[in-house]
Amino acid sequence: MKFIPCQGGDNCTEGGTHCQGCGRSHEEIAETKKLIDALVQFTQKMDFENVEEFTSFVATRAAGKYRMQQGGGMGFGLNIQPGS
Template identity: 65%
Template sequence: MKFNPCQGGNNCTQDGTHCQGCGRSHEEIAATGQLVDTLLEFANKMEYENVDEFLMAVAQKAAGKHRMMQMNASSIGGISISS
């Protein structure tokens, strides 16, 4: 599944199981919002003055870990399989 961010505005819908604007489930949208809230609560607790830099560093770290997980999942018996 590919992540499709909300575009905001009049395209977002609350009825049904999925947003008509982005196509994501309302459950996914709520969970993503909770992740964002948790990151911002942490940044506020640490009293970071450079929240943008903190968020970019977290994003880069998460992307790097994701790449490592994908590499580990695609290796069989120590032999890497590229896609």
């Protein structure tokens, strides 16, 4: 499944199982909002002055960890196989 960011505005819908604007399920949208809220709360708790650097770090690390768990090598889009 490919992530499609919300477009916002008048295209967003709350009825049914999926938003008519972005096509994402309302469950996915709600879970994403929870993750963002948790990151914001943590950022506020730590009183980070460099919010952009922190969120960029989290995004990079999360993507890298996901790739590693999927067998994708170093986490930078490289697929390094043993013995190559």
